[in-house]
Amino acid sequence: xxxxxFGLEIGRRALAANQVALDVIGQNTSNVxxxxxxxxxxxxxxxxxxxxxxxxTGKPAQLGTGVSIASIDRVRDDYLDKRIYAANADQGALNxxxxxxxxxxTAYGEPSDTAIGGxxxxxxxxxxxxxxxxxxxxxxxxxxxxxxxLVDAFHEVTDALAKIxxxxxxxxxxxxxxxxxxxxxxxxxxxxxxLSVDNADRPNDLLDRRTALIGxxxxxVDLxxxxxKNPQTNLPTGEVQIDVGGFTLxxxxxxxxxxxxxxxxxxxxxxxxxxxxxxxxxxGEIAGLIQANSQLNGYRADLDTLALNTINAVNAxxxxxxxxxxxxxxxxxxxxxxxxxxxSPDVANDPDAIAAAAAPLPPAxxxxxxxxxxxxxxxxxxxxxxxxxxxxxxxNAKVAGVGADSQRAQGQSDNQTKVVSQLQSQQASxxxxxxDEELTKMLQYQRSYQAAARxxxxxxxxxxxxxxxxxxxxxxx
Amino acid sequence: MTFRISSTQxxxxxxxxxxxxxxxxxxxxEKINSGKQLNKPSDNPxxxxxxxxxxxxxxxxxxxxxxLDQARGFIATSESSLDSVNSLLRQARTFAVQGASTSTxxxxxxxxxxxxxxxxxxxxxxxxxxxxxxxxxxxxxTTTPPLVANGTGFNYTGGTTAxxxxxxxxxxxxxxxxxxxxxxxxxxxxxxxxxxxxRDDVANGQDLTVSQQDITAVDDQLNTVVGIRxxxxxxxxxxxxxxxxxxxxxxxxxxxxxxxxDTDIPKAVIELQxxxxxxxxxxxxxxxxxxxxxxxxxx
Numbered sequence: 001x002x003x004x005x006f007g008l009e010i011g012r013r014a015l016a017a018n019q020v021a022l023d024v025i026g027q028n029t030s031n032v033x034x035x036x037x038x039x040x041x042x043x044x045x046x047x048x049x050x051x052x053x054x055x056x057t058g059k060p061a062q063l064g065t066g067v068s069i070a071s072i073d074r075v076r077d078d079y080l081d082k083r084i085y086a087a088n089a090d091q092g093a094l095n096x097x098x099x100x101x102x103x104x105x106t107a108y109g110e111p112s113d114t115a116i117g118g119x120x121x122x123x124x125x126x127x128x129x130x131x132x133x134x135x136x137x138x139x140x141x142x143x144x145x146x147x148x149x150l151v152d153a154f155h156e157v158t159d160a161l162a163k164i165x166x167x168x169x170x171x172x173x174x175x176x177x178x179x180x181x182x183x184x185x186x187x188x189x190x191x192x193x194x195l196s197v198d199n200a201d202r203p204n205d206l207l208d209r210r211t212a213l214i215g216x217x218x219x220x221v222d223l224x225x226x227x228x229k230n231p232q233t234n235l236p237t238g239e240v241q242i243d244v245g246g247f248t249l250x251x252x253x254x255x256x257x258x259x260x261x262x263x264x265x266x267x268x269x270x271x272x273x274x275x276x277x278x279x280x281x282x283x284g285e286i287a288g289l290i291q292a293n294s295q296l297n298g299y300r301a302d303l304d305t306l307a308l309n310t311i312n313a314v315n316a317x318x319x320x321x322x323x324x325x326x327x328x329x330x331x332x333x334x335x336x337x338x339x340x341x342x343x344s345p346d347v348a349n350d351p352d353a354i355a356a357a358a359a360p361l362p363p364a365x366x367x368x369x370x371x372x373x374x375x376x377x378x379x380x381x382x383x384x385x386x387x388x389x390x391x392x393x394x395x396n397a398k399v400a401g402v403g404a405d406s407q408r409a410q411g412q413s414d415n416q417t418k419v420v421s422q423l424q425s426q427q428a429s430x431x432x433x434x435x436d437e438e439l440t441k442m443l444q445y446q447r448s449y450q451a452a453a454r455x456x457x458x459x460x461x462x463x464x465x466x467x468x469x470x471x472x473x474x475x476x477x
Numbered sequence: 478m479t480f481r482i483s484s485t486q487x488x489x490x491x492x493x494x495x496x497x498x499x500x501x502x503x504x505x506x507e508k509i510n511s512g513k514q515l516n517k518p519s520d521n522p523x524x525x526x527x528x529x530x531x532x533x534x535x536x537x538x539x540x541x542x543x544x545l546d547q548a549r550g551f552i553a554t555s556e557s558s559l560d561s562v563n564s565l566l567r568q569a570r571t572f573a574v575q576g577a578s579t580s581t582x583x584x585x586x587x588x589x590x591x592x593x594x595x596x597x598x599x600x601x602x603x604x605x606x607x608x609x610x611x612x613x614x615x616x617x618x619t620t621t622p623p624l625v626a627n628g629t630g631f632n633y634t635g636g637t638t639a640x641x642x643x644x645x646x647x648x649x650x651x652x653x654x655x656x657x658x659x660x661x662x663x664x665x666x667x668x669x670x671x672x673x674x675x676r677d678d679v680a681n682g683q684d685l686t687v688s689q690q691d692i693t694a695v696d697d698q699l700n701t702v703v704g705i706r707x708x709x710x711x712x713x714x715x716x717x718x719x720x721x722x723x724x725x726x727x728x729x730x731x732x733x734x735x736x737x738x739d740t741d742i743p744k745a746v747i748e749l750q751x752x753x754x755x756x757x758x759x760x761x762x763x764x765x766x767x768x769x770x771x772x773x774x775x776x
Contacts, residue, residue: 032484039483105518110525111738117529121536128540132547132647135611135620357617360641367642369611369619375648381537382651392533400526403518410519421493425486432483436771443775 002050002063004466007459010066014452017044017067021445024072028433036212038076038431040204045070074204076431081211082225084427085218086283087420092219093288094413096171100164100292101406104299107160110399116157116303117395119150120310124381130356131371131378135324140351147332147343154307158338161300168293175220175286176260176271182217183242183255186210190239191253197238214242221258221284223249245270245279262286264294295405302398304337306391311335313385314377315344321355321373322366323347328359491763498756505749508740515738528737531730538723538730541650545723548647549716551657554608556709561603562664563702565596569672570695572596576679577688590680594629597672601631604665614661617642623661630673633666649719655712659705668698 003009021042031037049062109115126139126146133139189210196203217223224243228235235241235252242250249256258279261272269290270280281287311333318332330353335341347353357370386394508514518525575581576589604614604624615623616636623635636642637660645658675691 033488102517102519108518110518111515111528111532113532117533118536121533121540125536125540125543128544128648132544133609133611364641367617367619367636369615369617369636369645370642372646375646375654378540379648379652393530396526396529396533399518399529400522403520403522403525406517406519407522421489425489428483428486428489429481432485434481434483437481439771439775 002052004463006050006065007462008456010064011452011456011459013047013066013068014455015449017042017069018445018449018452020069020072022442022449025438025442025445028438029435032433032435032438036208036215037433038074038204038208038211039433041073041075043070043073044068071202072204073202074207074431076207076211077427078227080423080427080430081215084420084423085214085223085225087416087423088215088218089222089283089287091413091416091420092285093283093291094409094416096285096288097292097295098406098409098413100168100289101295101402101409103164104161104292104296105402105406107157107164108399108402109157114149114153116150116153116306117392117399119146119153120392120395121381122146123150124378127374127380128378130354131374134356134371134374135368137351140354140356143354144343144348144351150310151333151341151343154303154338154341158300158303161296161303162339164296165293168289168296172262172286172289172293173260175289176258179217179220179249179286180255180257182213182220183249183257186213186217186240186242187250187253187255189213190250193238194236194253197236203238210240214240217242219284220286221245221249222282222287223284245281247273247277247279262290262293264290267294269294299398299402300338304339305386306395306398307338307341308336309386309394310391311341313380313383313391317373317377317380318355320359321376322357322359322370323350323355324352324357324366324368326366327353328355330355487766491759491766494759495756495763498752498759501752502749502756505745505752508745509742509749512740513738514740514745521737524737528734531734531737535727535730535734537651538727541648542720542723542727544647545649545716545720548649548655548657549713551608551611551613551645552709552712552716554606555613555657555659556706556713558603558606558613559659559664559702559706559709562600562668563699563706565599565603566668566695566699566702569593569596569675570692570699573675573679573687573692573695576675577684577692579684583682586679586682590676593672593676593679597630597669597676600665600669600672601626604631604633604661613658614665616658616660617645619645624665631665631669633662635661637662649716653719655715657712659709664698664702664705667701671695671698 021044024040024042028039044067047065047068050065052061052063110117112118123143123146126143129139130143189206193203193206193210196206214223214225221244226235226241226243228237228239239252240250241248241252244258247256247258249258259271259273261274263270263272263278268278268280269282269287270278271286272278281290314333315331319329322328323330330346331344332347332354333341334344342348354374356374357366357368358372358376360366360370381392382390384390389397507516515521515524515528572589572593576586581589601624605622606613611619612621612623612635614635615621618634618636621634623633624631625634643658643660644656646654646656649655671691671694675687675695678686678691
């Protein structure tokens, strides 16, 4: 036999449960625009039934006791999150690579007449002019001007590329700092989450915050998330472990620090701890920066190769020739690469020393009108002097290569952005708030609440009959 | 199967759509404004390599064009001097025929000898012809006059094959070398010697020598000059046809570079219009997407 006020209690429980459900709707609609928010659902549950042996039938029966909120769940696909982390890491790497490479390609200043390619042509053309007027001071000065133009172009391009490297290094240090900071926040959240799980709570909003932090961290480094659902980890329930390239960055409420020392030896990109322990990185912004750094070094090495071969080829031919003063064996350029190429002081201060003439056969002395060596110098422009390629062919191939690298990074970065937004859209489809849906549920809970209030009202009426309508009190009433 | 769509997705989707449409729109605009579709290497790496290659070949052809002009001017100067040499030698031959005639008296002979000396002097000055600041008949010794007066004759002081400084060579194409000059010792030295002998023989009344040897000697010189002029003429023809060929190639290469680097305006304008339409459509659909909500119907 149930108690007299049992009916009121059912009504009260329904009122309370629907109130909670409406609060959850309020929370969801409030956070419709909050990044990383996962919608929450109030799960209704029939409360424990009341043993109610039938008085008339003698058969046992149970009487429902109303409703209660079993839990407030966070709706989210954890597996999708892991895919998003991986996609974030790829996007981070490609984005930072793309940013650096599009800066690098502008360093070359192509297509233009004043870039290295145009200056190479300019120098060789001036040698050709010299072959037609070897006795002319004006033409000799022009040769020196053109040579200076080429030297300047080499310096400008290699300097522009060199200036990117310190920015990359500073960026790596800053990104590593951000990653370490995120790791500490994740560790702190691990602790809070574990505590509330111990108290049998569901820390939905803390979980959202941790997921958002891991999401940020995943853009920086390629991480592996091991959660406490995996029994082998021995992690306290609710905590996650985060590994980066085999290095445990977060375990429980403890966070380690990633080093900012990096390496790209033999194409193996990664960070190096102070003990020399490598932390290989496959993706993430930091890996992208390290890769960009190594590609930039390659570009500068190519420029050095071009400069060195220009120096050697021109010098070899120039040494064979004779200046207006009859002297031979002088260099035209000095230096070993793009950074230190200069016009040799032998000719820089004395245009007459430019060896336009071929060496005369004894006993002849040099004739001022001899431009045969200048012809040979001009002809170098189409000679294969770098591994079967002429200087400009080598240069064109390298610039096109830089362009192709940048184009590929752009394309891949664009694609990866689409992949990430696709995955995020999938996650949003599951965990995002839909206002129409929330409002519909709101109407439902509002009506349920009103109905529960009606139950209380009716029960009150029924009790009124018993309490006030029966016996002496009723008579006096 | 219906997908659940959250409000965030509608916002994100609209943003992505609008920014993509806008970026295509500005790209099309940029191509039209700059007139270039190749503004940096990554815009078209293989096209860049090609256009750099064509540009360098154009520059090389331009340079060969300059060299061809130089060579042509140099050769034309030599040729026109030799044309005058030719006329002078013909004049001298006429004088020789007069000088060989027995009816010519001594006074007339001396007058003829004097005229032949004038021709020798003119040859001397023709031999010092110059193109720009370069003496054309001095071999590689272009800065000093090759014919130096010596009494009634001239000494040749220019470069010779024997001294190894005869030829002025120019490259008029890859590996195509052209010798542009004629050294004075091939024309002027023998012509002046022949005329000097003629002058002396006429002055001394050596009729037989004049008629039997000296006229033949002048004829030989005329033949030499004709031969050299024919050679120079064929070089000028070669220069002209090379220039013509280069111009055709240049027109082609310039078009190829332009095809790669310059914006195809009609195509770009259509792209601009298409992308503008797409941009407007994205904006409109965004407005529509946010127009309806259950909130509108709740009272």
